[in-house]
Amino acid sequence: MxxxxxxxxxxxxxxxxxxxxxxxxxxxxxxxxxxxxxxxxxxxxxxxxxxxxxxxxxxxxxxxxxxxxxxxxxxxxxxxxxxxxxxxxxxxxxxxxxxxxxxxxxxxxxxxxxxxxxxxxxxxxxxxxxxxxxxxxxxxxxxxxxxxxxxxxxxxxxxxxxxxxxxxxxxxxxxxxxxxxxxxxxxxxxxxxxxxxxxxxxxxxxxxxxxxxxxxxxxxxxxxxxxxxxxxxxxxxxxxxxxxxxxxxxxxxxxxxxxxxxxxxxxxxxxxxxxxxxxxLTLEEELARERALVKMYAEALEAMTRSRDLYREAAERAHEALTAYRESAAALPEPPAREQAQEAPAGSPLQQLTRTLERLKVGGRARRPREEQAFGAGHGQNGPGDADGDAPTD
Known part of the structure; x- marks a missing residue:
């Protein structure tokens, strides 16, 4: 079938x-x-x-x-x-x-x-x-x-x-x-x-x-x-x-x-x-067709004009929003500078002991170069001329 x-x-x-x-x-x-x-x-x-x-x-x-x-x-x-x-x-x-x-x-x-x-x-x-x-x-x-x-x-x-x-x-x-x-x-x-x-x-x-x-x-x-x-x-x-x-x-x-x-x-x-x-086409049909074409073109032009106006309006609103954002950003105060040294919050006893040991270690490293420099200044150092064993004169 x-x-x-x-x-x-x-x-x-x-x-x-x-x-x-x-x-x-x-x-x-x-x-x-x-x-x-x-x-x-x-x-x-x-x-x-x-x-x-x-x-x-x-x-x-x-x-x-x-x-x-x-x-x-x-x-x-x-x-x-x-x-x-x-x-x-x-x-x-x-x-x-x-x-x-x-x-x-x-x-x-x-x-x-x-x-x-x-x-x-x-x-x-x-x-x-x-x-x-x-x-x-x-x-x-x-x-x-x-x-x-x-x-x-x-x-x-x-x-x-x-x-x-x-x-x-x-x-x-x-x-x-x-x-x-x-x-x-x-x-x-x-x-x-x-x-x-x-x-x-x-x-x-x-x-x-x-x-x-x-x-x-x-x-x-x-x-x-x-x-x-x-x-x-x-x-x-x-x-x-x-x-x-x-x-x-x-x-x-x-x-x-x-x-x-x-x-x-x-x-x-x-x-x-x-x-x-x-x-x-008859004369009446030709007129009707021309009117239909004119109407179609008018509607297309109106749609294009409406789209152009909407685009222009959207662009203007975007520009206004950008300007307002820049002005508001310029009016804000400078953020305060962060303190270089901030007091650390008190921690547990173990953390305090650890920090104390670190400070002692750093302090010992700093004193050792100073002690060596002081020792050299008090006793003198052998230069190239001391190779013959000459003792310094009074």
Whole structure:
């Protein structure tokens, strides 16, 4: 079963996300021509291509329109070079209210919704899957498992598998995506399992915790899966491939798309760019942005001024404290000189005897040099001339 993704940021209910790749030539020209036609017809209010160099790895387009309920939608499409020279596109749209699947698809505001258009290739699984067409599962079991494993881990698109209980006629071979609400039509990938592939399909999906009923369909969990996803709750027991509207399947797909899901990998940066790097502003929005910038700069300047004043006040208080300390130190009187000889406190008799002996010893040492000096002066000393033994004369 899919693991919990509670730590990841959740997809806001006002946001619509899609990702694919363009397989035809000159996608920039196709996009510019289509968007300008919609503006001329009043379908969209305005659009903008952000300036970029000719060899830039990515081009960004913005568009703004209103739904039939007067809800403004802002959308941003980035077109980059993908693997094998393909042009990958990522689209993020955000409305001023909770997204209604009955609103026009944001994809149709950038790409022409024509049968021969080549923008509708799914970009996550690496297989040649298309949003607006039926995608038969590969006959090879190994390739079938790979496709379903990648589809069950898809985060940007909604994948579902339909089992053909019997080979359908021409009406049953038409894609079911054409019957979905516009807001789901370009986010859904339809896989078809032939009648004999049911066992192989359910074997490939066993790790995803879902099973395809015979003659029915199931919505794959994706990664991240919706909170509390249960495969049985998104399984449809019967899907009649006779051209009629599969109401139960549409309800399951709509419920899955509206469920709380964490943002897919890479979508957080895309959503941040839509919200914070938006350039297609109305005059009112430009004024509001300038006022917000002025307010932000004023608050920053006020904070800097407050910090400067606090620093200056602290420095002045420190200087005053140092001055007061020096003045108080200069006013203190000189400490009295210590007496060189201090009367020793009376100690024990043993200590007194010890001091007396020390004084006698010191006194004896002092008298001995004086006695020797006196003795020499009274009797004389032999000098170098006395070596011959001459006695002194009277």
């Amino acid at each position: 899919p693991t919990s993704t509670s730590a990841r940021p959740m997809t806001p209910p006002t946001v619509w996300l899609a990702r694919g790749h363009y397989a035809g030539p000159a996608p920039e020209d196709v996009l510019r021509r289509h968007v300008q036609q919609l503006k001329d017809r009043g379908v969209i209010r305005d659009w903008l291509e952000l300036p970029a160099a000719e060899d830039a790895p990515e081009r960004v387009y913005e568009a703004r329109w209103e739904t039939g309920e007067a809800v403004t939608v802002r959308a941003r499409l980035s077109l980059a070079r993908g693997r094998a020279g393909q042009r990958e596109w990522v689209l993020a749209a955000e409305a001023e209210a909770v997204w209604d699947p009955r609103w026009p698809s944001p994809v149709s505001m950038f790409w022409p919704d024509e049968p021969d258009a080549t923008w509708d290739h799914e970009a996550e699984t690496g297989a040649e899957l298309r949003f607006r067409d039926v995608n038969p599962l590969p006959p090879d079991d190994k390739e079938l498992r790979r496709v379903l494993r990648d589809a069950a881990r898809s985060g940007w698109s909604v994948h579902f598998v339909v089992h053909e209980a019997m080979t359908p006629d021409a009406r049953g071979r038409l894609p079911l995506a054409r019957l979905l609400p516009p807001g789901l039509r370009h986010r859904v990938v339809e896989h078809r399992a032939a009648p004999h592939q049911l066992r192989a399909v359910n074997w490939a999906l066993r790790d995803s915790g879902v099973q395809v009923p015979r003659g029915g369909a199931v919505v794959l969990p994706g990664a991240p899966a919706p909170e509390g996803y249960d495969g049985d709750a998104f399984a449809v027991r019967s899907v009649f491939l006779d051209g009629s509207e599969p109401a139960e399947l549409i309800e399951a797909l709509s419920r899955f798309a509206a469920s709380a899901r964490a943002l897919p990998d890479g979508a957080e940066a895309v959503l941040t760019a839509l919200r914070e790097d938006w350039h297609l």
